[in-house]
Amino acid sequence: MCEFVFNRMCQTRPGFDSVEFAAFRNTDIQDLHRSLKGYTPTPLLSLPSLAAELGVKEVRVKDESHRLGLNAFKVLGASYAIYRFIKQEWERRFGEPFEIDNLFDGQAGQALGEITFCTATDGNHGRAVAWMAARVSQPAVIYVPENTVQSRVESITKEGARVIVVEGTYDDTVNRVARDAKENGWQIISDTAYPGYLEIPAWVMAGYTTMFREIETALASVKEPGIDIVFIQSGVGSFAAAATWYYVTRYGKNRPKLINVEPCDADCLMESALSTDGEIRSTQGKQNSIMAGLNCGTPSVLAWPIIREGMDMFMSVSDRYCEKAMCRYYYPSGDDPGIISGESGAAGLAGLLALCQEESFAGAREKLGLNANSRILLINTEGATDPVSFRKIVGQKA
Ligand SMILES: Cc1ncc(COP(=O)(O)O)c(C=O)c1O
Numbered sequence: 039m040c041e042f043v044f045n046r047m048c049q050t051r052p053g054f055d056s057v058e059f060a061a062f063r064n065t066d067i068q069d070l071h072r073s074l075k076g077y078t079p080t081p082l083l084s085l086p087s088l089a090a091e092l093g094v095k096e097v098r099v100k101d102e103s104h105r106l107g108l109n110a111f112k113v114l115g116a117s118y119a120i121y122r123f124i125k126q127e128w129e130r131r132f133g134e135p136f137e138i139d140n141l142f143d144g145q146a147g148q149a150l151g152e153i154t155f156c157t158a159t160d161g162n163h164g165r166a167v168a169w170m171a172a173r174v175s176q177p178a179v180i181y182v183p184e185n186t187v188q189s190r191v192e193s194i195t196k197e198g199a200r201v202i203v204v205e206g207t208y209d210d211t212v213n214r215v216a217r218d219a220k221e222n223g224w225q226i227i228s229d230t231a232y233p234g235y236l237e238i239p240a241w242v243m244a245g246y247t248t249m250f251r252e253i254e255t256a257l258a259s260v261k262e263p264g265i266d267i268v269f270i271q272s273g274v275g276s277f278a279a280a281a282t283w284y285y286v287t288r289y290g291k292n293r294p295k296l297i298n299v300e301p302c303d304a305d306c307l308m309e310s311a312l313s314t315d316g317e318i319r320s321t322q323g324k325q326n327s328i329m330a331g332l333n334c335g336t337p338s339v340l341a342w343p344i345i346r347e348g349m350d351m352f353m354s355v356s357d358r359y360c361e362k363a364m365c366r367y368y369y370p371s372g373d374d375p376g377i378i379s380g381e382s383g384a385a386g387l388a389g390l391l392a393l394c395q396e397e398s399f400a401g402a403r404e405k406l407g408l409n410a411n412s413r414i415l416l417i418n419t420e421g422a423t424d425p426v427s428f429r430k431i432v433g434q435k436a
Pocket residue numbers: 110111112160162163229271272273274275276277278331332334382383419420
């Protein structure tokens with residue numbers, strides 16, 4: 039059952055000045071992304087017919103289904119983190135500045151020797167790490183939980199990485215990587231932070247901000263965001279923290295309302311928002327949602343404090359709403375463009391549909407001020423990353 043809770047800990051002007059979040063202020067984030075072969079900003083699409091149907095002014099969708107040919111936004115974080123790690127190693131060992139160009143001309147690899155990058159993943163982040171490791175001519179070992187579908191495993195091996203399947207959940211996979219990396223001297227590039235492992239996930243989150251800068255440029259608006267409500271789907275919350283950091287830092291109290299969307303089955307951020315002490319909690323759910331990228335049991339320790347202070351509302355959505363959203367994207371009405379959206383990609387629209395259509399969300403609609411003037415931003419964070427499931431879902435509902 040879809041649920042919502044407003045964030046009682048949300049602040050009007052959160053600070054985010056702590057040194058742990060310094061990576062967000064790095065000035066080389068977009069430079070790194072622009073240096074990647076094939077980089078181009080992803081489209082910001084407008085869906086006027088859907089907006090009319092839902093009784094709002096505008097629905098815009100940032101479509102990440104073809105980001106750098108990888109079907110998901112995740113490469114923004116993995117590429118930036120691997121670049122920063124190599125830069126840091128170079129500068130530590132040789133005491134001279136590292137330029138982005140040195141990443142791809144073989145100099146870094148020759149000078150630093152082999153570095154094996156590894157990570158736990160539900161699919162998209164692992165593929166992104168494998169992709170970037172290949173770009174910088176380094177090996178990658180990617181760990182997936184046992185319920186990962188074959189097509190996701192294959193898309194990682196196609197990038198040249200070794201894949202290890204772990205018995206258990208995503209959280210079990212994270213623990214196994216930590217152990218193996220220590221034993222083998224490998225470098226973890228994780229998109230989730232845990233005590234003692236903060237620096238790299240901070241770079242991953244910082245890397246995601248390129249997406250929000252692209253949106254801003256596309257909206258060509260400097261003084262005000264041009265959007266009223268943003269739906270952000272979450273697994274461990276690194277992506278949501280990047281969105282929160284960006285809008286809070288850019289617009290302060292005039293920021294759009296931020297809504298976090300999770301599967302009912304993996305609602306660790308909602309559980310954390312409900313905790314009496316405001317600290318991290320794990321989900322009570324089985325983490326078995328079709329929204330595979332969001333099946334995370336525990337929030338990132340770095341993402342949570344940002345979300346806690348800047349997110350307006352948390353909601354959980356059922357798989358049924360997710361399927362509805364995938365079909366709605368795929369079979370548009372009027373002149374709206376059709377969009378290929380995988381399960382986790384469609385979660386934002388699932389949230390919007392539930393907000394507009396569920397009786398039990400009437401209080402949320404009112405408190406958010408959702409009306410005919412509302413301008414909505416959704417992010418389609420992935421394309422058909424599980425093509426078999428995608429065909430089944432959109433085929434069945436056709
Ligand atoms: C397609 C997609 N969307 C959203 C997310 C959520 O990102 P995060 O785990 O940073 O909350 C993920 C995570 O893997 C994902 O794969």
